[in-house]
Amino acid sequence: MAGEVNIKRLAQELNISIATVSKALNDSYEISLKTKNRVWDLAKALNYTPNPAASNLRSNKTKTIAVIIPFIANNFFSLAIKGIEEIARKYGHHVLIYQTHEDIEMEMSFTNSLLNGRVDGILTSVSSSEYNGDYYKNLVKKIPLVFFDRVYKDLDAYNVATDDYNISFEATVHLIACGCKKIAYLYGLENLPAGKERFCGYKDAMEANGLKMNEKLVIKYCEDEEKNLEQIRQLLIQHQPDALFSSIEEFVIPAYTACRALQFQIPDDIKIISFSNQATAHLLNPSLTTITQPAFEIGREAATCLFKMLNKKGQGDDHDIVLKSTLIKRGSTGC
Amino acid sequence: MAGEVNIKRLAQELNISIATVSKALNDSYEISLKTKNRVWDLAKALNYTPNPAASNLRSNKTKTIAVIIPFIANNFFSLAIKGIEEIARKYGHHVLIYQTHEDIEMEMSFTNSLLNGRVDGILTSVSSSEYNGDYYKNLVKKIPLVFFDRVYKDLDAYNVATDDYNISFEATVHLIACGCKKIAYLYGLENLPAGKERFCGYKDAMEANGLKMNEKLVIKYCEDEEKNLEQIRQLLIQHQPDALFSSIEEFVIPAYTACRALQFQIPDDIKIISFSNQATAHLLNPSLTTITQPAFEIGREAATCLFKMLNKKGQGDDHDIVLKSTLIKRGSTGC
DNA sequence: TTTATTTACTTAAACGATTAAGTAAAATTC
DNA sequence: GAATTTTACTTAATCGTTTAAGTAAATAAA
Numbered sequence: 001m002a003g004e005v006n007i008k009r010l011a012q013e014l015n016i017s018i019a020t021v022s023k024a025l026n027d028s029y030e031i032s033l034k035t036k037n038r039v040w041d042l043a044k045a046l047n048y049t050p051n052p053a054a055s056n057l058r059s060n061k062t063k064t065i066a067v068i069i070p071f072i073a074n075n076f077f078s079l080a081i082k083g084i085e086e087i088a089r090k091y092g093h094h095v096l097i098y099q100t101h102e103d104i105e106m107e108m109s110f111t112n113s114l115l116n117g118r119v120d121g122i123l124t125s126v127s128s129s130e131y132n133g134d135y136y137k138n139l140v141k142k143i144p145l146v147f148f149d150r151v152y153k154d155l156d157a158y159n160v161a162t163d164d165y166n167i168s169f170e171a172t173v174h175l176i177a178c179g180c181k182k183i184a185y186l187y188g189l190e191n192l193p194a195g196k197e198r199f200c201g202y203k204d205a206m207e208a209n210g211l212k213m214n215e216k217l218v219i220k221y222c223e224d225e226e227k228n229l230e231q232i233r234q235l236l237i238q239h240q241p242d243a244l245f246s247s248i249e250e251f252v253i254p255a256y257t258a259c260r261a262l263q264f265q266i267p268d269d270i271k272i273i274s275f276s277n278q279a280t281a282h283l284l285n286p287s288l289t290t291i292t293q294p295a296f297e298i299g300r301e302a303a304t305c306l307f308k309m310l311n312k313k314g315q316g317d318d319h320d321i322v323l324k325s326t327l328i329k330r331g332s333t334g335c
Numbered sequence: 336m337a338g339e340v341n342i343k344r345l346a347q348e349l350n351i352s353i354a355t356v357s358k359a360l361n362d363s364y365e366i367s368l369k370t371k372n373r374v375w376d377l378a379k380a381l382n383y384t385p386n387p388a389a390s391n392l393r394s395n396k397t398k399t400i401a402v403i404i405p406f407i408a409n410n411f412f413s414l415a416i417k418g419i420e421e422i423a424r425k426y427g428h429h430v431l432i433y434q435t436h437e438d439i440e441m442e443m444s445f446t447n448s449l450l451n452g453r454v455d456g457i458l459t460s461v462s463s464s465e466y467n468g469d470y471y472k473n474l475v476k477k478i479p480l481v482f483f484d485r486v487y488k489d490l491d492a493y494n495v496a497t498d499d500y501n502i503s504f505e506a507t508v509h510l511i512a513c514g515c516k517k518i519a520y521l522y523g524l525e526n527l528p529a530g531k532e533r534f535c536g537y538k539d540a541m542e543a544n545g546l547k548m549n550e551k552l553v554i555k556y557c558e559d560e561e562k563n564l565e566q567i568r569q570l571l572i573q574h575q576p577d578a579l580f581s582s583i584e585e586f587v588i589p590a591y592t593a594c595r596a597l598q599f600q601i602p603d604d605i606k607i608i609s610f611s612n613q614a615t616a617h618l619l620n621p622s623l624t625t626i627t628q629p630a631f632e633i634g635r636e637a638a639t640c641l642f643k644m645l646n647k648k649g650q651g652d653d654h655d656i657v658l659k660s661t662l663i664k665r666g667s668t669g670c
Numbered sequence: 671t672t673t674a675t676t677t678a679c680t681t682a683a684a685c686g687a688t689t690a691a692g693t694a695a696a697a698t699t700c
Numbered sequence: 701g702a703a704t705t706t707t708a709c710t711t712a713a714t715c716g717t718t719t720a721a722g723t724a725a726a727t728a729a730a
Contacts, residue, residue, distance in 0.1 A: 099420070113429070116386055
């Protein structure tokens with residue numbers, strides 16, 4: 001019974017045409033206020049909600065956007081999603097979330113499955129496993145798309161990113177200012193522009209301060225947590241760095257663990273700085289100095305860009321939007 | 336152009352009716368293999384995908400399910416979602432994820448917005464902020480629904496939960512076996528059956544071993560992380576418990592932090608056990624003894640139940656499904 | 671007062687699929 | 701060889717909206 005409330009039913013009860021009901025519900029100028037009120041009142045009384053499939057089919061709008069991300073179990077992405085949800089709600093849109101688990105096949109499979117009108121647009125943060133420029137070059141022609149955080153440059157799409165290079169530079173300078181000379185780099189996202197920029201920021205800051213980047217002090221992230229821990233242990237044992245610059249938050253726990261196990265006192269023997277959006281950074285012991293990306297704002301901004309596209313606004317806009325990350329100095333860098 | 340591939344187009348090119356195309360695509364027995372092959376080949380060649388809105392409208396099926404959870408930034412839920420996604424993919428369904436942020440208004444708002452045929456069914460893990468039995472009693476009549484982890488008993492719906500009482504009992508016994516006598520309880524989810532069962536398991540295990548539960552050793556979770564830390568600090572200072580039983584993983588970092596700050600050696604001075612699905616539990620220092628819920632399996636099981644409902648199977652089934660959590664003994668309980 | 675415009679509707683087609691009902695030809699049964 | 705059944709289709713209605721096009725009445729302009 002409840003499911004049978006549609007505009008036909010409303011039209012019958014009010015003895016007007018279904019076109020009038022439809023237009024009244026959409027607040028069309030063609031309908032008198034009196035009639036609108038009658039329709040709205042009855043719709044409310046009968047608890048009418050439009051059938052999304054029917055309006056999608058006719059109007060070619062789904063009022064749904066998709067978010068494609070590597071993981072949801074990540075503070076950065078979950079905050080970004082929160083930002084996206086806020087904007088989506090403002091525009092009355094639903095949000096579909098797809099996790100790729102960094103798998104490029106899944107990423108393409110999900111994305112392709114959205115091209116038949118299931119969603120109005122896509123927000124995507126690409127997988128780090130591979131670079132897939134051709135695919136996206138084609139994709140942006142087919143559906144409104146915004147890249148966020150993990151972006152593809154030089155495509156005809158909005159890119160919402162952070163100033164990775166600058167903030168890495170700044171963070172490295174901070175370590176150097178604290179007296180560090182042997183700064184190891186824990187390298188994540190190496191296949192992506194973001195990862196490369198972070199690394200360059202570090203490298204250039206070293207060189208700008210008369211320090212040479214040492215390949216042996218660079219560790220690359222791997223999926224296996226045990227291995228990351230072991231790599232850091234070996235790094236500490238063999239090279240005794242006086243700082244760890246972690247480019248992704250996944251390195252934090254193994255870094256702390258390795259230091260503690262090997263009796264490296266933080267921040268006295270070794271200083272640690274990490275990209276991180278973990279709310280618990282200040283609860284660690286010692287509290288962690290972080291480079292924190294404005295994840296929530298990135299989500300908001302990316303969604304805003306997408307709705308600009310959907311509403312055919314912001315034509316002349318700059319498509320490259322860069323938000324500033326923040327260096328939050330805490331106990332792990334001491335000074 | 337690409338968007339214009341529909342069954343009409345296929346029918347025209349093959350010079351057959353759209354009904355034949357539709358039936359061929361759905362592998363109907365009414366269509367000859369020869370024709371099916373022609374249709375399939377052309378569909379593939381033209382990269383045809385059905386318009387979801389059109390089939391939803393006609394068939395009243397969306398091939399989409401919704402997951403409503405408090406947070407995605409949580410290891411338990413993100414694992415559960417992974418399990419759900421696996422099953423959903425097996426059945427060719429999409430997964431909509433909604434976060435309530437433990438807000439019961441949002442929870443109801445999202446849920447209501449799904450009742451107009453946007454999804455075929457819902458998997459929900461209810462908000463901890465309030466008990467809302469009447470609402471759900473009505474809801475289960477309107478749409479196929481499965482509760483997981485945070486369940487509502489005595490409704491006509493599947494409940495997929497874990498043996499919270501038993502595992503809490505077992506964990507408490509483990510602490511007692513390790514010599515603990517003053518076991519503090521860090522209380523989460525107190526408004527939900529799961530939270531209460533965890534607490535009862537602890538309490539009963541204490542009493543079964545001749546220990547009295549002390550109200551002063553019970554701390555309740557609050558949103559503010561700083562306050563949780565401060566509460567634990569005060570607990571340690573004022574009562575010097577010899578164990579902390581944490582009923583949710585959000586207490587882990589503040590517990591470790593407080594202990595370290597106050598020079599309580601884990602596990603010598605104080606033992607810690609916590610419900611947790613954090614992959615990093617074994618990387619903590621010392622590694623954390625956890626009660627780990629089979630989150631992935633809960634997701635799989637819950638989704639399986641939902642598809643049973645959608646496919647009208649499993650009529651005589653027991654609606655209460657209980658999976659076993661595991662007590663993983665590590666460094667923080669020492670023995 | 672006549673004509674033009676605006677207001678407030680209605681009619682009917684369309685969106686792209688599914689499916690009940692109908693049918694001609696081929697295959698089977700008697 | 702006639703009657704029956706099966707096979708492999710087609711026709712047309714339908715799902716619940718939106719919207720272009722049409723229209724009668726009311727209002728404004730001439």
